Amino acid sequence: MGFGRPARKEVPVSSKRFSIFTYGCQMNRYDTETITGHLEQEGYERSEDFERSDLILLNTCSIRDKAEQKVFSQLGRLSRLKKVNPALKIAVCGCFATREGEGIAKRQPAVDLIFGTQNISELPRLLGRMAKGRVVDVAPVEPDFTEVAPIQREGALSAWVSIARGCDNFCTFCVVPYTRGPEWSKPSALIVEEVEKAVAEGFKEVTLLGQNVNSYGRKTPGELSFGGLLRRLDRLEGLRRVRFMTSHPKDCDEDMVGAMSGGSKVCEHLHLPFQSGSDEVLRRMDRGYTAEEYLSKVGLFRQRVPGGVLTSDVIVGFPGETDRDFEETLGVLHQARFDSIFMFKYSPRPGTPAFSMKDQVPEEAQAERFEKALRLQRQVTEELHLALVGQVLEVMVEKPMEGAPAPACLGCPAASERRPAAPVGFTGRTRGNHRVQFLASGPAPRPGDLVDVRILRGGLHALGGVWPPDSAAMEESAP
Secondary structure, three states: OOOOOOOOOOOOOOOOEEEEEEOOOHHHHHHHHHHHHHHHHOOOEEOOOHHHOOEEEEEEOOOOHHHHHHHHHHHHHHHHHHHHOOOOEEEEEEHHHHHHHHHHHHHOOOOOEEEOHHHHHHHHHHHHHHOOOOEEEOOOOOOOOOOOOOOOOOOOOEEEEEOEEOOOOOOOOOOHHHHHOOOEEOOHHHHHHHHHHHHHOOOOEEEEEOOOHHHOOOOOOOOOOHHHHHHHHOOOOOOOEEEEEOOOHHHOOHHHHHHHHHOOOEOOEEEOOOEOOOHHHHHHHOOOOOHHHHHHHHHHHHHHOOOOEEEEEEEEOOOOOOHHHHHHHHHHHHHHOOOEEEEEEOOOOOOOHHHHOOOOOOHHHHHHHHHHHHHHHHHHHHHHHHOOOOOEEEEEEEEEOOOOOOOOOOOOOOHHHOOOOOOEEEEEEEOOOOEEEEEEOOOOOOOOOEEEEEEEEEOOOOEEEEEOOOOHHHHHHOO
8 A cells, every 4th residue: 555645536537627625624624525525426526726627615614703704705706717617616515604505695696506514415416406506405414324425535644534423512602513513423333434444545543523522422322432432443453543633621531531541542632622711701601611620631631641742722802701710711721731722812603692792802802812821822832842852752754844855765665775865854743743843864764654753852833853763963953
């Protein structure tokens, strides 16, 4: 099995072309891979040249207002393209389409097809209907979990695998329960089959996706727990790493953390959003835990997974957030010591309870709090990364560094017999999901190889090191 992009299925020379623009989260990227699989089964061929495509899709996000405005801007450009090519078909899908399908149709007459996140399996049928006129189908439907969906994966090493759809939490700021529907767990047998297929295609790592992965199986009698699913995947031959996101603090338990500590393939990285350090703000968000309870989950993870990497999400400027509330958020940042965070200024989303809450925080105050929290987190991140200097960490090789000369033996069967004349730079990731740039001497590692890298530099956004770890002569030139 080679290490390049998996071969696409053969399509007729006369097949129609399609292009797809993907906005938003990893789940949308997975949906794009599934949409691509369906379209290729229908005889379409994917093209990066959207101006020559017969069908253009926008897979949209609705988590923030800015993401929605990007879609309308793109539709404006595409509508002009359609005037030049009246045969062009334009489709809008994803979370924004689910939430505002009819509104998009009224505002953008150039759009021919609008379908929701729950209607992807119906795409072949929707294409047939589109041939007769405009179609808007965002009606909620139960997921089809009878077989593995056709997926044309992107990349070559790491595969996305959805294990659940929807969310039952209804946090007051979030549109996801309205755009992706109630939570459904994909049968574990189907997940294992999908992962096995990805491994057979040459993928070395999978990332399990769900709005709340650690509530997996709780609504399905007799199904594996999330910890049980991790343990099951940990036994698969050929698979080297398992990651997952996103987890909800209220469902973070010994079962999940125990699977992380006891497995050889489950990576020691936990993304656990806390959103706010104020109990009052958490109550208004309807998050279902207090700051103290969140920190107790952090303590469980630190105890059971020594050296584990913790990352998080935080929202500043939620309606009613006071200066004191914000200081309590800073307190959690101090105590939890996240390796990194995704931080957002609160964005009002129509249709959510928070949208109509009183005491909206002014933009100026949001921006000031954002910068203050960012400065603190940068300090913590730099301290944690500097503490890694001198350690030897397992890194999965991804590719040669940009600008570095690729050795002739990269990926060839005789790699053990051929050596680059000088050290070559590579990028990869640790089990804790740190990005690493490293110099390699001796036989060139191949994408997907697991190598032990000695860390010599601890930067804010990446680590630098050398492989083999005893390559002292390269210390001064390490990235």
